[in-house]
Amino acid sequence: MVRCQPSAMRAIIEHAEEGYPAEVCGLLLGRQAEQGCTVECALRARNLEPARARERYELDPRDYLRADEQARAQGLEIVGVYHSHPDHPARPSATDRERAWEGWRYLIVAVAAGRAQQVRAWRLAGEEFLEEPIAPGPPGEQPAGGPVPANRPGRHPW
Amino acid sequence: MAIVRIPTPLRSLVGGADEVEVAAANVREALEELSRRHEGLRERLLGPDGELRHFVNLYVGADDIRDRDGLETPLAERDVVSIVPAIAGGLPDVRALMAELRQRVREVSAEQVHELLRRPGPRPVLIDVREPDEVEQGMIPGALAIPRGLLEFRIEQAVPDRATPIVVHCASGGRSLLAADSLQRLGYRDVASMAGGYRAWEQAGYETTRPLRLSPAQRRRYLRHLAIPEVGEQGQLRLLGATVLLVGAGGLGCPAAYFLAAAGVGRLVIVDDDVVDETNLQRQILHTVDRIGQPKVDSARRQLLALNPDIEVVGVQQRLTSANVSELVAAADVVLDGSDNFPTRYLLNDACVLHRKPCVHGSVFRFEGQVTVFWPGRGPCYRCLYPAPPPPELAPSCAEAGVLGVLPGVIGLLEAVEVIKIILGQGEPLVGRLLTYDALRARFTELRTRRDPDCAYCGEGRPFPGFIDYEQFCASAGAGQPAAPAAR
Numbered sequence: 001m002v003r004c005q006p007s008a009m010r011a012i013i014e015h016a017e018e019g020y021p022a023e024v025c026g027l028l029l030g031r032q033a034e035q036g037c038t039v040e041c042a043l044r045a046r047n048l049e050p051a052r053a054r055e056r057y058e059l060d061p062r063d064y065l066r067a068d069e070q071a072r073a074q075g076l077e078i079v080g081v082y083h084s085h086p087d088h089p090a091r092p093s094a095t096d097r098e099r100a101w102e103g104w105r106y107l108i109v110a111v112a113a114g115r116a117q118q119v120r121a122w123r124l125a126g127e128e129f130l131e132e133p134i135a136p137g138p139p140g141e142q143p144a145g146g147p148v149p150a151n152r153p154g155r156h157p158w
Numbered sequence: 159m160a161i162v163r164i165p166t167p168l169r170s171l172v173g174g175a176d177e178v179e180v181a182a183a184n185v186r187e188a189l190e191e192l193s194r195r196h197e198g199l200r201e202r203l204l205g206p207d208g209e210l211r212h213f214v215n216l217y218v219g220a221d222d223i224r225d226r227d228g229l230e231t232p233l234a235e236r237d238v239v240s241i242v243p244a245i246a247g248g249l250p251d252v253r254a255l256m257a258e259l260r261q262r263v264r265e266v267s268a269e270q271v272h273e274l275l276r277r278p279g280p281r282p283v284l285i286d287v288r289e290p291d292e293v294e295q296g297m298i299p300g301a302l303a304i305p306r307g308l309l310e311f312r313i314e315q316a317v318p319d320r321a322t323p324i325v326v327h328c329a330s331g332g333r334s335l336l337a338a339d340s341l342q343r344l345g346y347r348d349v350a351s352m353a354g355g356y357r358a359w360e361q362a363g364y365e366t367t368r369p370l371r372l373s374p375a376q377r378r379r380y381l382r383h384l385a386i387p388e389v390g391e392q393g394q395l396r397l398l399g400a401t402v403l404l405v406g407a408g409g410l411g412c413p414a415a416y417f418l419a420a421a422g423v424g425r426l427v428i429v430d431d432d433v434v435d436e437t438n439l440q441r442q443i444l445h446t447v448d449r450i451g452q453p454k455v456d457s458a459r460r461q462l463l464a465l466n467p468d469i470e471v472v473g474v475q476q477r478l479t480s481a482n483v484s485e486l487v488a489a490a491d492v493v494l495d496g497s498d499n500f501p502t503r504y505l506l507n508d509a510c511v512l513h514r515k516p517c518v519h520g521s522v523f524r525f526e527g528q529v530t531v532f533w534p535g536r537g538p539c540y541r542c543l544y545p546a547p548p549p550p551e552l553a554p555s556c557a558e559a560g561v562l563g564v565l566p567g568v569i570g571l572l573e574a575v576e577v578i579k580i581i582l583g584q585g586e587p588l589v590g591r592l593l594t595y596d597a598l599r600a601r602f603t604e605l606r607t608r609r610d611p612d613c614a615y616c617g618e619g620r621p622f623p624g625f626i627d628y629e630q631f632c633a634s635a636g637a638g639q640p641a642a643p644a645a646r
Binding site for chain 2: 045102
């Protein structure tokens, strides 16, 4: 279970939609929890592959360093990465799997025609990616995640 | 002491700590010290060559060590070394896609394919999925060229049986992986992709060929053939590359030759020693009034080339004899028997048995005709059916018995159809079957014919007895033997 602050989820979706049709990426700051983790905030990062930004991202390590500083300052840690899949499902690709680190959460935003369609969370377990449900905000609330309603342009369930 | 900051994914290896203090003069020493203390860390950070793995970045303060002295970058007291995991991903790229396909698609080497195609027995269908302009530069002999983009639409026609073993190849082995995967999705159960593609085949020094192509004019002329899946460009090229020996430019040979020429059979060799006679014109449609008295082969050649100048017509104005038959039959792909006498039929049969050439046989008598294919090794030969000719008085010729003019047209064209089927390798030739036509009743009848295991000429394992004196053989024909039908 990934518990994600609504403000963090909004930031991720805005970033993904803004960047479309390029692929965007960022870091998730939060805490490791007994089961899964919490995401307190999301920080944008630069993509080092601007020429191939439609289908690749390589997160700028300097943005990682900044995020790491911020996390330490707030008593948080980097718990994962988010990135968008422009015109592609929110499932990890073979490239994603090859480059993933065990222990981190990977949030993938599917964006079509400039609108976020779906956000899904994944965790590498051995060679496989396992999906984890996403729940908003403080513990105790219902898991949400799933499709972003397409009939409410500009509004998100977060 | 320097401080090493550990990223979340590696913290489990250092007991959950987010940073570790080490005494080290440079980055390499710091990593060595860390690795000594924490098992499993070294291989995450350093490759077997002792260098930093490409998916790990190390920063001293805000500086990437790659921009300084690499692993030898010196460390001062309280310097902060950050281990920064490279974070990357994205949509599937072609390399990742290929890797994924290799999990699902079996790959075979060019050497294996070469071996598969050479060995006797059932061979896989080799499909070349490159684009036409690539294929034109050279291809593997026997490969079926279907461009990648059309593969799914054409495969069912080309390979109807989903169990047929298929090997797909392209230029270097990438497109063929996609193609093979697609064929598997369509239900083909035995599909492989040739690793390295045509390049690997060429580099191995195996035989290649340049494919023949139809010219634009040929494409127009044979357009109706190209539309038939069983013919298509490859089939038309086979027809254009084929040689057919026509024995006789008479009642059967004329209509057959006319349509074989129209169909684009590339080389027609016509043997006939006769000249055009006024009585021929009732049925021998290649000849004309103004060519009466001319050699039939010359007359036929003119008419055939007027219809199709794209082909070659060779006239041999000779009687078929033991002296010339072997050379003529050996050079042919298919023989069409339009002869009007028994000595020629037996002679032709014996030569076809000797050279194992299919002989399409036809004969007519008044309102009746028959047609069959004698294909040595696959079915009976003429002698299996008729070990001896009939006595001359029971075998009247056309001149004596007469024939409905259109009848040799019908039978000659049935022969032409069989010739084309044999060249194309399509359908079921009339091997082991005799088709008779009764024009008065308008009835076709099919009779089964059997191979005689003890046939003096085509019996398995028998040495060829040699040509005989056929005139004498037919003249002395007597009772007690099944007689060959009278016909012309």
